[in-house]
């Protein structure tokens with residue numbers, strides 16, 4: 001992580017937290033503590049409320065009920081889903097990454113020589129050495145995600161929240177960025193990431209929070225990603241959207257585990273090749289969760 005005020009994270013406690021939109025709850029009665037320095041995966045089917053929870057932790061959504069303790073006075077860096085980003089503005093990779101220093105410079109402040117060096121080092125750390133002057137609208141999805149990670153790194157916050165950081169990103173970029181997440185965790189930061197690839201979760205995340213509009217499990221990953229919990233989710237896809245598609249069961253298990261299957265068109269890059277995601281399905285292997293089509297948003 002870049003040099004800077006590296007403040008240790010403190011615990012964050014959720015007390016009977018209910019979250020939602022326009023008074024309608026989307027996530028019910030979640031309680032528990034995010035330990036300082038946790039590396040926590042947030043998993044669950046589509047529409048389970050994962051993004052909603054992350055947004056509340058980022059301070060972007062006020063609870064409908066209950067409360068979050070421990071956030072006040074802690075800086076949080078939040079990486080939204082890439083799909084929500086506006087990449088049309090004329091800005092270079094270096095300028096975009098440097099936005100991560102706004103907490104030091106203000107939005108209109110120039111960069112000192114040491115700050116310019118930190119931007120350069122952050123770009124090198126994400127594998128974008130030599131790309132500082134490239135306009136962001138010319139970047140591939142993987143390069144854009146690397147730029148976003150550089151910005152996140154420069155924010156140098158003790159708490160990092162990432163919403164689907166590896167969806168539609170090639171395997172090489174995923175491996176590199178996952179390595180960075182582990183480094184941030186090793187440096188003592190609290191890291192939460194919404195993930196769909198349960199294989200990735202088992203490999204890299206010591207703790208998992210499983211959400212299905214309510215808490216299904218929260219604790220050590222091997223104690224949460226159990227057959228029983230996964231079966232529980234499969235048994236209740238209708239909980240997420242009354243219009244959820246009928247799901248067929250695939251025989252033989254899933255070679256590549258995914259925490260949900262999308263009912264809508266979805267791309268996954270593997271080794272650079274972009275392939276459309278198969279149609280709605282529930283694989284029978286222990287690594288898949290039910291599909292629930294995302295409800296329409298007003």
Ligand SMILES: Nc1ncnc2c1ncn2[C@@H]1O[C@H](COP(=O)(O)OP(=O)(O)OP(=O)(O)O)[C@@H](O)[C@H]1O
Nearest residue numbers: 021026045046047048049050051052294295297298
């Ligand atoms: N801005 C919004 N306004 C109204 N409802 C919303 C909004 N954002 C999400 N919702 C609803 O809240 C519920 C939870 O959505 P959320 O995006 O948190 O789920 P998720 O688990 O992140 O899903 P996915 O895996 O598909 O991203 C869904 O029913 C969704 O339609």
